Amino acid sequence: MTANELRKKYLDFFQSKGHTIIPSASLIPENDPTVLFTTAGMQQFKPYYTGEKDPIKNFGARRATSIQKCFRTSDIDSVGDESHLTFFEMLGNFSFGDYFKEDAIKWAWEFITKEMKISPERCFVSVFEGDPAVPEDKESVEIWKDLGLTDDKIKKCGRKDNFWGPTGDEGPCGPTTEIYVDGIEVWNIVFNEYYCSADKSLEPLEQKGVDTGMGLERLAMVVQNKKTIFETDLFTPLIETNRIMLDHSRAIVFLISDGVRPSNKEQGYILRRLMRRVMAKKSVESINIENLLKRIIEEYKKFYPELNEESVLSVFREENSKFQKAIRQGLRELEKVGKLDAVSAFKLFESYGLTFEVIKDFAGTKAASLNQKDFDKEFKKHQEISRAGSEQKFKGGLADASERTIKYHTAAHLMLAALRQALGDGVAQKGANITAERLRFDFSYPEKMTPEQIKQVEDLVNEKIKENLPVKMEEMFLKEAKALGATGAFESKYDERVKVYSIGSSTSSASAFSREICGGPHVNSTGEIGRFKIIKEESSSAGVRRIKAIVE
Numbered sequence: 001m002t003a004n005e006l007r008k009k010y011l012d013f014f015q016s017k018g019h020t021i022i023p024s025a026s027l028i029p030e031n032d033p034t035v036l037f038t039t040a041g042m043q044q045f046k047p048y049y050t051g052e053k054d055p056i057k058n059f060g061a062r063r064a065t066s067i068q069k070c071f072r073t074s075d076i077d078s079v080g081d082e083s084h085l086t087f088f089e090m091l092g093n094f095s096f097g098d099y100f101k102e103d104a105i106k107w108a109w110e111f112i113t114k115e116m117k118i119s120p121e122r123c124f125v126s127v128f129e130g131d132p133a134v135p136e137d138k139e140s141v142e143i144w145k146d147l148g149l150t151d152d153k154i155k156k157c158g159r160k161d162n163f164w165g166p167t168g169d170e171g172p173c174g175p176t177t178e179i180y181v182d183g184i185e186v187w188n189i190v191f192n193e194y195y196c197s198a199d200k201s202l203e204p205l206e207q208k209g210v211d212t213g214m215g216l217e218r219l220a221m222v223v224q225n226k227k228t229i230f231e232t233d234l235f236t237p238l239i240e241t242n243r244i245m246l247d248h249s250r251a252i253v254f255l256i257s258d259g260v261r262p263s264n265k266e267q268g269y270i271l272r273r274l275m276r277r278v279m280a281k282k283s284v285e286s287i288n289i290e291n292l293l294k295r296i297i298e299e300y301k302k303f304y305p306e307l308n309e310e311s312v313l314s315v316f317r318e319e320n321s322k323f324q325k326a327i328r329q330g331l332r333e334l335e336k337v338g339k340l341d342a343v344s345a346f347k348l349f350e351s352y353g354l355t356f357e358v359i360k361d362f363a364g365t366k367a368a369s370l371n372q373k374d375f376d377k378e379f380k381k382h383q384e385i386s387r388a389g390s391e392q393k394f395k396g397g398l399a400d401a402s403e404r405t406i407k408y409h410t411a412a413h414l415m416l417a418a419l420r421q422a423l424g425d426g427v428a429q430k431g432a433n434i435t436a437e438r439l440r441f442d443f444s445y446p447e448k449m450t451p452e453q454i455k456q457v458e459d460l461v462n463e464k465i466k467e468n469l470p471v472k473m474e475e476m477f478l479k480e481a482k483a484l485g486a487t488g489a490f491e492s493k494y495d496e497r498v499k500v501y502s503i504g505s506s507t508s509s510a511s512a513f514s515r516e517i518c519g520g521p522h523v524n525s526t527g528e529i530g531r532f533k534i535i536k537e538e539s540s541s542a543g544v545r546r547i548k549a550i551v552e
């Protein structure tokens with residue numbers, strides 16, 4: 001059975017069970033700003049699970065089926081093995097307050113064993129075993145048993161494996177039952193019974209739903225009896241090439257066609273990384289990438305008419321010419337450096353556009369200890385500073401984003417909170433200048449501080465450093481930040497989204513020691529700062545005092 005036949009069989013099957021066929025949504029989610037990409041078929045249906053939108057009114061049924069274009073960065077490190085991809089197609093059927101566990105499981109089993117003719121011998125399933133928050137899914141176990149599965153074919157697993165969602169910060173989610181064929185997970189059947197809020201608490205949904213997701217590539221692999229997804233007909237018509245190249249090139253084609261352009265931000269940054277990895281690999285494998293992209297478009301255009309050869313190639317060429325200029329010099333530089341850590345790797349990105357994967361691919365053992373998490377941290381620090389600079393929202397006046405400077409920055413937040421405790425709420429920040437050596441801070445106060453007041457502020461800051469309090473960042477609307485008593489950023493508009501840094505043992509309640517609207521960056525906890533000392537207190541201008549302080 002070809003992949004094309006699989007797509008058709010799936011949609012036909014669920015249409016015959018009363019589902020409306022809904023086209024794939026874009027890879028860029030329209031109604032969920034908290035996620036960068038569409039990662040699951042259910043994403044476009046989120047408002048139907050919560051009752052915000054009426055499925056009957058919009059597509060005439062409480063059930064839908066789709067083949068959704070998906071992109072996940074979570075599996076990027078596994079790409080190249082037999083079953084992981086960044087871009088993939090997800091077959092899904094969905095119920096919004098309509099059928100539930102019994103039909104969902106029976107139909108899935110019918111599709112796998114009858115339509116796909118996969119022998120039950122090759123299958124096992126998993127169900128949710130229960131935990132303190134969500135009960136064990138006994139009902140699914142019974143349904144599987146009714147279908148003839150024996151106990152040894154029904155595995156019980158916990159949250160990590162058998163609970164799905166939400167996508168983004170919040171949304172529908174619930175326990176799952178999953179079908180494995182030849183040991184590969186092919187179908188995830190989610191019972192959306194809960195709404196998970198941003199604080200991660202679960203509330204039962206008013207109406208229960210079903211959300212299933214089956215990777216087309218994996219289904220094709222088991223139906224076509226192949227050992228890897230790359231041997232299926234979804235890939236074989238394409239030029240024989242490295243798996244990573246193949247995965248990334250497919251993702252590039254779909255992302256560009258859905259409007260993503262390479263940049264150093266959000267979706268654009270992910271696209272740039274995929275593109276540059278492919279471009280760098282090309283230089284060692286002498287592959288004609290343009291041909292590969294064209295073949296992919298040709299192959300997939302039958303099913304995805306939005307694929308646009310002209311824009312894919314022109315975006316590719318432009319990025320390629322930028323990258324080719326930089327890479328030779330960058331690789332020479334890479335040869336010169338010794339062991340690479342996140343800071344030196346990020347410098348290579350900043351100066352020569354060498355992305356994380358390119359550095360990893362080319363640096364060999366030098367980059368053995370370099371990991372994505374530390375690199376991303378460095379990237380984030382940098383982004384926060386440049387964003388703050390360009391939007392001029394940030395009055396912190398940081399000289400750079402070095403570790404020491406950042407310590408001073410967090411110390412400045414502690415000091416402002418301490419000043420307000422010692423001198424009253426009339427104290428407001430009037431300016432700051434922070435370097436790796438010292439902190440200079442101007443604030444409104446009508447008279448000279450007494451030595452006792454200075455000591456009080458110093459002691460309070462040092463007490464909070466000693467308590468090693470966590471520093472937490474949350475994004476919210478300015479009005480929410482104000483309602484929480486956050487200081488700073490008076491020039492922002494009321495309905496603007498801002499970042500709020502809180503320092504305190506319970507940063508989520510109103511009792512945080514410090515809470516400021518700020519672009520960052522900050523240390524993760526106050527214990528990193530060191531000893532705080534005020535070395536000077538003087539007048540800056542009428543009604544404004546200036547403190548110079550150091551940390552040791």
Ligand code: GLY
Pocket residue numbers: 039040041042164188190211212213
């Ligand atoms: N929404 C189900 C899945 O992505 O597996």
